[in-house]
Amino acid sequence: MALATASGQMKSVASLLMVLNFCMYAVLLGIGGWAMNRAIDHCFIIGAGFHLPTHFSPIYFPMGNAATGFFVTFTLIAGVVGIASILAGFNHYRTWDLTSRPAAVSSALIAWALTVLAMGFAWKEIELGGRNARLITMEVFTIILSATQLVYVAALYG
Numbered sequence: 815m816a817l818a819t820a821s822g823q824m825k826s827v828a829s830l831l832m833v834l835n836f837c838m839y840a841v842l843l844g845i846g847g848w849a850m851n852r853a854i855d856h857c858f859i860i861g862a863g864f865h866l867p868t869h870f871s872p873i874y875f876p877m878g879n880a881a882t883g884f885f886v887t888f889t890l891i892a893g894v895v896g897i898a899s900i901l902a903g904f905n906h907y908r909t910w911d912l913t914s915r916p917a918a919v920s921s922a923l924i925a926w927a928l929t930v931l932a933m934g935f936a937w938k939e940i941e942l943g944g945r946n947a948r949l950i951t952m953e954v955f956t957i958i959l960s961a962t963q964l965v966y967v968a969a970l971y972g
Contacts, residue, residue, distance in 0.1 A: 824972050825910055831966040832903050838959050839896040845952045846890040852876065853883070878949050879942040885935035885949075889956055892928035896963065899925035903970060919970045926963040933960045 856876040873883030899921035906918035936953040939945060945953075 821910070824969050825907065828903065828966065828969040829907060831962060831969055832900050832907065835896065835959065835962055835966055836900045838955050838962070839893045839900070842889055842952060842955050842959070843893040843897070845948050845955075846886050846893060848948065849875065849877070849882075849886045849952070850890065853886070878945040879939060881935055881939040881942055882945065882949065885932065885939050885952070885956075888928065888932040888935055889952060892925065892932045892956075892959075895921075895928050896925040896959070903966070906970065915970065919967060922963065922967045922970055926960070926967055929956065929960045929963050932956050 853875045857874055873887060875882040875886065878885075899918070902921040903918045906914040933956050936956045939949065940953060
């Protein structure tokens with residue numbers, strides 16, 4: 815009886831974290847998509863007769879600082895993988911048995927690892943300064959998601 819109660823509690827914690835993480839990853843993808851679109855629209859135009867600037871970076875973003883391009887790129891990757899891990903977690907939530915748990919846990923771990931990598935670039939961007947409110951929001955969501963995704967992995971595994 816106690817084991818069934820603990821399993822039911824983990825299932826409810828996992829469902830709450832699934833909804834929370836899904837919403838947060840969706841916000842990250844929205845802001846990251848905006849930043850990527852802005853970077854593409856306002857990037858360097860290189861053509862015949864033009865030369866690359868001295869400190870040209872292939873990941874150039876017209877806002878933020880030197881870490882912004884890496885931060886946005888890895889946050890978009892983490893967001894897509896995070897959404898995919900939530901979908902695998904939803905499949906596990908429906909059955910809640912041992913056969914679906916490995917897929918849910920492994921995809922959630924990969925999403926957490928990518929989120930932690932994006933969080934490292936967020937810390938670097940914070941250290942360098944000079945970013946706008948949308949990038950600050952992305953940084954905050956990435957840092958919070960690195961913690962909630964880890965708790966989500968623990969809830970799936972437990």
